[in-house]
Amino acid sequence: MKNSDKRVLAAVATEPLVTQIQEFPVPELSANEGLLKVEMVGVCGTDVANYKHISDPRILGHHVVGHIEKIGAEAAKRWGVQEGDRVAMEEYLPCGQCDRCREGLYRACSFTDSRRGGLRYGNTSMHLKPGLWGGFSQYMYLHPNAVVHRLPKDVPAAEAVFTLPLANGFEWMCLEAKVGVGKTVVVQGPGQQGLACVLAAKAAGADKVIMVGRQTSIRRLQLSMQLGADAIVNTTTENLVDRIAEMTDGKMADVVVDVTSGGAEPVTQAFAIAKNRGLVILAAYKYAKIPEWDSDLVLSKSLTIKGLRGHSYRSVEMAIQCIASGKFPVSLLQSHRYGLQDVDLALRTADGKGEPNPLLVAVNPWQ
Known part of the structure; x- marks a missing residue:
């Protein structure tokens, strides 16, 4: 069976405060691309804000942890990962060539500014192929400019989504x-x-x-x-x-x-x-x-x-090392966990308008 014949379930924010479960084909990949099997995704305040002001339908969620499902040869070489590896994703999809990127400040790259047509995980229109641009999905597309970080296998997903x-x-x-x-x-x-x-x-x-x-x-x-x-x-x-x-x-x-x-x-x-x-x-x-x-x-x-806003490659690595060290009780932070069919409730809970006492709200797309 071809990839295009397989289907991926995702929670799509179709309009303000409305979510629908939709099916997507698994994309065919070039040597520079990959596919992530989403393990868990944390709900961010940015997700909540975007959910209230949706213009084009999109898959939200950008605090993503998962496993490399498929990867092209060039992408594997560039990112230093292979199929089966566990990774934490950054939301940014920087160009890698501008002055900001060359300085290591890729969060300031204009290509990552979704408010001005740039690409960013969790806030890119599903109409842009292949559509799988967010973590509230069983699988997420790995763009050639994606920033990935290897993640230890023994770190609980509930802690890893705090990366x-x-x-x-x-x-x-x-x-x-x-x-x-x-x-x-x-x-x-x-x-x-x-x-x-x-x-x-x-x-x-x-x-x-x-x-x-x-x-x-x-x-x-x-x-x-x-x-x-x-x-x-x-x-x-x-x-x-x-x-x-x-x-x-x-x-x-x-x-x-x-x-x-x-x-x-x-x-x-x-x-x-x-x-x-x-x-x-x-x-x-x-x-x-x-x-x-x-x-x-x-x-x-x-x-x-x-x-200040955002993070750098170095600070993400520092966060991963801190969580993996086990020195702090990070597991205390996760307050709620939902399945893909309850993404709307997850977003409302994170906004203080769903279930009580939210802190770190997470979605497991396989739950």
């Missing part, structure tokens, strides 16, 4: 902020990205890591302590500036990272709790203007402000 969020944590905390021994880090927002920053900062040797959130996130605040945070601040009942001053003997934080989902207050608070000559990292889109931007405070404290 990309944790890679962001290592990128921001270690490679960008240079967090290490003697540093105090404050993380605002106890979601996936915030918890990843906690893990990365502790893995890097930070002396004190403080997680900040509201009462509505108390379960996640408590979980951060299990993952290595030294203290938490509940902003519903505590004054953030006073508590950080108390915990640091008035020195305040060397690094503050804001990964909250919305609102201006965490940004302005970040400037207040950073020490003189401290670093403030803004790593979450607000989709709104900040009305009370106090540039004088930034100037008087000689603050450095960095806007």
